[in-house]
Amino acid sequence: MxxxxxxxxxxxxxxxxxxxxxxxxxxxxxxxLTPKNNKVEVIKGDFIYRLVSEKREYRESEPVKIYAELEYTGEKEEIKISHGGSPFFFPISEKTRGVNIDYPMIQPLIYSTMVKGDPLRKEYAGSGSYSSEDDEDFIKFMKQIMNNDFPVGEYTVNGSADFSVITSENEEDMKLTGQIEFKVVPKK
CATH class of the missing domain: 1.20.5 (Single alpha-helices involved in coiled-coils or other helix-helix interfaces)
Structure with a gap:
């Protein structure tokens, strides 16, 4: 025994x-972490929302390439939508450190014309925030994220497209959400 x-x-x-x-x-x-989904496609009504990380695994100091697309697939040749600075949001959670990385957005009301089969696309270019009261490690981490220089870790993007469809009768609010994962590993 x-x-x-x-x-x-x-x-x-x-x-x-x-x-x-x-x-x-x-x-x-x-x-x-073995990221399950580095691509997701969500269909709601006449719209397709795509959220994509070009890779499931990046090396430290390698740019992380994430983008979102919104495609109109309805009967009309084009429609008008309204949204904030962009219809796309990219809030991120880092699982190893337990940190949520906000995706602040300017909030003017912008109108965009969507042509059937021609998606709107936005690439992620960094996000996050910190204050002088945060600890030094957190500030360093957040500055890296803001520069799209992700430190080693496990990341989940909880993306969304948030907009209103404008018709002659009314406005219909739409929100399509998707989640992807990726990780950053040390350089070899």
Whole structure:
């Protein structure tokens, strides 16, 4: 019986040590995530919303390429929509650190004409915020994100397209949401 306890304890210790730090001091946490979806497509009424990360895994200091598209597929050749600075939002959660990265948006009312089969597209270019009262590590992390230079970690993008369809009779509010994941791993 003692042999089995020792064998089990030894196996657990081996497994725990393999989940430790690499040679640069990064924890193995970012290596645990296998992103399920780096692309999502949501259909609602006459619209298709797409949220895409070009890769499931990026290397540290490699630009993260994310974009959103909104396509009109209805019967008319074109329609008019209204939205804030953009119909697209890219709020992100970093799972390793437990940090939510907001996606602030200017809020003027903008009108866009959508042509059937010709999607609107927006690329993610960084986001987030911090205050002078935040701790130094958080500020450093947020500055990297704001420059689209993601540190090692596991990320979930909770994207959306939020807009109103303008008709001669009324306005119909629309919101399409999708979620994708990606991770950033240490340079080799």
């Amino acid at each position: 003692k042999k089995y306890k020792f064998l089990i304890l030894f196996t657990v210790l081996i497994l725990l040590s393999s989940a430790g730090c690499d040679e640069k001091g990064h924890t193995g946490a970012a290596n645990k």
